[in-house]
Amino acid sequence: MDVPSIITEITSTRQGNAPKYDEGHVALALITIKENQPIGRISLMKKVGLKEASMKTLIRRMKELGLVETDKIGGTVLTEKGESILDQILKRVAVKQVTLKSIGWDSYGILLRGGESLLRQHGVLELRDEVIKQGAERVLIAVFENGKIEIPPKTDDMAMGNLLQEISEAFKEAKEGDMAIFITPQDLRLALKVSVKILENVNVA
Structure with missing residues (x-):
């Protein structure tokens, strides 16, 4: 099974009961276990932000799929x-806290490898609306193309100079064809949820 299929299985409704966690909780749980293993359920519950019953369900489903022991x-x-x-x-994807002082945002930035293809396929407005649908309040999308940063639909280098510099510094590892999405509020679970939902729509080598 690929990543989207596994995440979908973990978050699926069973017997009419939808779990009280989302894709972001799943990704955050995997990262938290990786960084703290072995980790007890109570500690994991607190770090991921779930109640005990939901944490038990999440661990059980990950165990059923062979992701954890x-x-x-x-x-x-x-x-x-x-x-x-x-x-x-x-x-x-790379996810990190980013302060965009030029526009007054304390955000999370998501760098999607090869994400420019997704932007071409769906367009900036559709992509932005999908990110907001997942729970973001504000969204800024930028692409790395032709050796510079573009903020569609139109980039004004003079007016956006400081912002473009902040984006460049936030993701120094970005390569041609990558896409960056900045969201508020500054919520790691939300950023991971957006990342996983985006991965459902793009294939990156």
Whole structure:
């Protein structure tokens, strides 16, 4: 199963009951386990921001799919499959806190490898609306093309000089054809949710 299929399975409604977590919680749980393994359920619950019943459901579903192993004494660890799924996500997207002083935003920035193709396919307005649909309040989209940063639909280098510099400094690792999405509020779970939803719509080598 690919990343979107696995995340969909973990967040799916079963027997009429929808889990009280989303794609962002799943990605955050994988990252948190990776950084703290072995980790106990209570600690994981607090770091991911879920109640105990929801955390139990999430761990059980990840275990069913072979992403984690649990031990009553040691806690939860990622399996080789879990490591692979997380690596696939992190190879495609980079997420970090970014302050865009020129426009007064404390945001999370999402760098999508090869994301320019998604922008061409859907257009900036449709893509922005989809990100807002996931819970973002404000969205700024930029692409790295022709050796510079563009903010569609039109980039005014004179008026946007400071903003373009801030975007460049935020993602120094960006390459030609990458796309950056900046969102508020500054919420890691939300940024990860947006990242996973975007990955459902784009194939990146």
